[in-house]
Amino acid sequence: MSIRLRRLMSDYDKIRNEFAGHKYIKFIPMGGNPPERYRIVYNVTGLVWDDRQNCPVELQRHEVEIYLPNEYPRGKPLFVIHTPIFHPNFSANRVPNQICVGDHWAASSSLADQIVKVGEMLQYRDYNVKSPLNAMAARWALENEKYLPVGKIDLFQAEPEVELSDMTAEPEKKAEAEDDLDIALF
Numbered sequence: 001m002s003i004r005l006r007r008l009m010s011d012y013d014k015i016r017n018e019f020a021g022h023k024y025i026k027f028i029p030m031g032g033n034p035p036e037r038y039r040i041v042y043n044v045t046g047l048v049w050d051d052r053q054n055c056p057v058e059l060q061r062h063e064v065e066i067y068l069p070n071e072y073p074r075g076k077p078l079f080v081i082h083t084p085i086f087h088p089n090f091s092a093n094r095v096p097n098q099i100c101v102g103d104h105w106a107a108s109s110s111l112a113d114q115i116v117k118v119g120e121m122l123q124y125r126d127y128n129v130k131s132p133l134n135a136m137a138a139r140w141a142l143e144n145e146k147y148l149p150v151g152k153i154d155l156f157q158a159e160p161e162v163e164l165s166d167m168t169a170e171p172e173k174k175a176e177a178e179d180d181l182d183i184a185l186f
Contacts, residue, residue, distance in 0.1 A: 007073045008034040011111040018112045024153055025119060030065075038066045040115055045151035046122040048084040049136075056086045056140065058150065062122050064099065066111070076105030079118060088129050088138035089121055100133055116155045123151025 012034040019027045024043045029035035041063055047056040063082040069075050079099035081090055089100045099121070101114055120126040124141070127148075132138035141148065 004070075004072060005034070007107075008032075008036065008068065011068075014110065014112045015115070019115070022155075024155055025115065027115070036068045038115075040064045040066065040118070042119050042122055044119055044123050044153050044155070047086040047124070047150055049086040059084065064118055066115070068111075073107040077111065077114065079114070085122070086134070086137050086140070087121060087124070088127050088132035088134055088141055090137075091133040092136070098133065100128075100131075119153075119155045123153065124149040125151065 012029065015027055015029075015038070019025050026041040026043075028039040028041070029037075030039055031037035041061065043061055046059050046062055048059040049055075050057045061083065062085065065080045065082060067078040067080070069078065079101055081097045081099055085097075086092075091098045099118060101117055101121070117126060127141055129138040129141055
């Protein structure tokens, strides 16, 4: 068995153990057995830019896909956001809309820990304004530090709340963007 295959199997086992029944993170394995892609749905507070109000507003649901390239685990995973987001470390106008989870990737890094890190980033509990993918969001974060973080959910869980089979079902239909928007924060 190859190193890559063993790592994919280990990642899948750890993700299942860590996120089965998670209250705020839902994972959907995709593309292979063991999976080489995951769709992650976060139910945490993040921000999206509202042009009508000319400020960021809260968004409660975020979808991210993780792609594990052929070079993985030596090569870093690719994180792509599929929902609108206003954050210094999420690309705003690039395709695909990548997420910078860190400047350095080590094969010893846990994929489950990276999933939690993205959830913390969505809540502005973790962000880097020194090498941003979105300069406007970086400027905003520097000027509005007193409002951060926007979410306070600790994504590390002690015990799963539901059966594993419930968490690996097909993804729910996307909610309308207007339903996810709250009032302006600033």
